[in-house]
Amino acid sequence: MSGDRLNKARGGASSREETTEIGHPRGDLALILVGMPLLGLLLGLALPRLARWASGSPVLPWRDGIEFIGGLDAPWQTALVMAAGLVAGLLLAFTALAESMKVRLSDARVTVEQEGRTRTFERADVSAVFLDGKHLVLLGADSGELARGENGARAAALAGAFRAHGYPWRDADPHASLFRRWIPGTPDLPAEVHALLAARKAALKRDAGRDARDLVETVRGLGFVVRDEGKEQHWRPLAGA
Structure with missing residues (x-):
């Protein structure tokens, strides 16, 4: 697929499912x-x-x-x-x-390796997969982000691999229209979320990427999704929140 590194392998005796590894071309x-x-x-x-x-x-x-x-x-x-x-x-x-975010796919689950951390998500728990700029994004059943990062593979190769294994690949973020720019003090957000977004803004200014990502997960626990557009933070509620 477009020269991208898509490797297929069979599992051992306990798991015969076919897997696809997606990486840099x-x-x-x-x-x-x-x-x-x-x-x-x-x-x-x-x-x-x-x-x-x-x-x-x-x-x-x-x-x-x-x-x-x-x-x-x-x-x-x-x-x-x-x-x-x-x-x-x-x-x-x-x-x-x-x-780079390394991805290994099967019909049953997707494994993401990123910054020394490995996470596995069941296929049933993935509600959407898409590209946001250069970032590959996986959304969970509550529409929150399960994973986000640069993978290196071309868009066509990513789309083909995920679709081949039955994942809901989308051409764009299906919830993009719900995002609003963060304005400190707006009554639409709880005070605790405002404090976390202010802390994340400071973390981004000092290039503390890991701290910024940890704060995104904390905000998600309070019922909201955060993403960056340029230098501005945008937010939306989780589905059903």
């Missing part, structure tokens, strides 16, 4: 695992020269650091800078893959 994997380290290596090679060029500017922030890098012109120094760029590229590549 092979081309994207090659770009991440080879392209990022190579880019880091080339940047390390060019960085001293760029620093020497930039040091001639009369208005230069961090002048001391840039002049220091520009002075690294010995072969062994250039090799060290290139090695540092290569290591940085490898770290970025593995970080990108680690943060």
Whole structure:
């Protein structure tokens, strides 16, 4: 399917159900695992020269650091800078893959691996699956989010895999029209939810993604769904809430 990594396997004696693993297309994997380290290596090679060029500017922030890098012109120094760029590229590549949401499907259940956490949801508990921008989203029976994250596979491959296993794939969020922009103090929300959304706004400003996601789950426990549109938080009640 469009070159995406869709692997099928049979379970053991206790489970003969067919599973499909959905991940990055092979081309994207090659770009991440080879392209990022190579880019880091080339940047390390060019960085001293760029620093020497930039040091001639009369208005230069961090002048001391840039002049220091520009002075690294010995072969062994250039090799060290290139090695540092290569290591940085490898770290970025593995970080990108680690943060990607891995999905394993069968007709009976879907397993999501994300940020070192593995969760399994029964097919009957999944009410909708769709893409929200680059994020794959699974909704539960109460219309709350079961999982959200970037998977890496193309939209057509995701749709085909979920539909093949009988999941309710949607072209868009079926509850999108119910979302409203969060306005602090609006009487439509309990004070406790306002406090949680204010805390989440602060977490987003300091790039504390895990804290922000934990707060979303807490808000869900109070009967509401949260999602971001640009830099604004939007909310809606759970179905039946």
